[in-house]
Amino acid sequence: xxxxxxxxxxxxxxGDSIAELEEHxxxxxxxxxxxxxxxxxxxxxxxxxxxxxxxxxxxxxxDAAALDRVIDAAAATSAATVYMLTGGRDxxxxxxxxxxxxxxxxxxxxxxxxxxxxxxxxxxxxxxxDLHFAHTLRDAxxxxxxxxxxxxxxxxxxxxxxxxxxxxQRALPRTRLIQLSDYVLxxxxxxxxxxxxxxxxxxxxxxxxxxxGGYAHGFDLExxxxxxxxxxxxxxxxxxxxxxxxxxDRLGA
Numbered sequence: 001x002x003x004x005x006x007x008x009x010x011x012x013x014x015g016d017s018i019a020e021l022e023e024h025x026x027x028x029x030x031x032x033x034x035x036x037x038x039x040x041x042x043x044x045x046x047x048x049x050x051x052x053x054x055x056x057x058x059x060x061x062x063d064a065a066a067l068d069r070v071i072d073a074a075a076a077t078s079a080a081t082v083y084m085l086t087g088g089r090d091x092x093x094x095x096x097x098x099x100x101x102x103x104x105x106x107x108x109x110x111x112x113x114x115x116x117x118x119x120x121x122x123x124x125x126x127x128x129x130d131l132h133f134a135h136t137l138r139d140a141x142x143x144x145x146x147x148x149x150x151x152x153x154x155x156x157x158x159x160x161x162x163x164x165x166x167x168x169q170r171a172l173p174r175t176r177l178i179q180l181s182d183y184v185l186x187x188x189x190x191x192x193x194x195x196x197x198x199x200x201x202x203x204x205x206x207x208x209x210x211x212x213g214g215y216a217h218g219f220d221l222e223x224x225x226x227x228x229x230x231x232x233x234x235x236x237x238x239x240x241x242x243x244x245x246x247x248x249d250r251l252g253a
Contacts, residue, residue, distance in 0.1 A: 003245035005253055007032035007055045008237045009179070009222040010039060018042040024234055025052070028241055034058075034177075034220045037082075040073040047077055054079035055218045056152070056177045060131060061087050064107045067119075071108060075115035080217070081176040082112070083120040083152035085132040086143070097133050102147045109148050120144070120176045122152035127190050137167040144174050152177040154222070156193055159183070159201045165209065172213040179220045180207075180244060184227070191225040195236050197243045198227070204247050211251055219244065 182199030
């Protein structure tokens with residue numbers, strides 16, 4: 001059985017059918033699910049006959065109406081969090097893009113609160129600038145504070161920031177999900193993720209800090225890229241669950 005605070009993001013098995021995903025979940029022994037917004041209808045049907053809980057739902061924000069529909073679908077599955085990319089900034093300055101995002105997302109904030117679903121912003125590489133503009137953890141937290149939202153921390157995209165410990169401490173009161181994977185020195189393209197423990201990211205140190213800071217939510221394994229494909233997606237996920245589960249046990253999670 002996988003550690004109770006672990007989920008394996010469905011993007012790890014991107015392209016697989018819901019029946020295949022259910023087989024993977026059973027093989028891994030996961031009970032928490034992290035899914036794409038397009039999968040919510042199928043997941044909702046599965047929840048009627050299984051003991052899964054939905055930890056998080058990924059949504060690329062475009063407009064309030066689409067987000068409201070995802071909030072309703074997430075609430076129907078008792079999902080804890082909808083986490084988002086913000087949309088690109090086009091020719092706007094960062095401050096202008098942030099203000100535009102805050103204005104566009106504002107109608108959804110109260111809707112999500114009433115539905116019991118947290119809305120969060122994740123940090124992502126500048127290579128996703130067409131879809132997002134919060135490219136450091138610091139900027140993601142700043143935008144979350146401006147918009148009244150929470151935070152999803154993707155460790156892969158922020159571990160090398162010079163102020164990572166300070167930024168993590170600032171983020172923790174708003175953090176609803178922490179995503180884990182590793183980076184191997186020399187990899188030059190995205191997505192270039194590795195199984196935790198295979199690379200150079202100080203994952204255990206960062207998780208220790210999060211737990212010491214009172215973080216009480218889940219840890220999500222997002223495993224994509226050539227290394228994952230070469231080993232096999234299910235085998236990579238199985239090994240990652242074992243490695244991170246043992247780490248969480250050591251840390252008393």
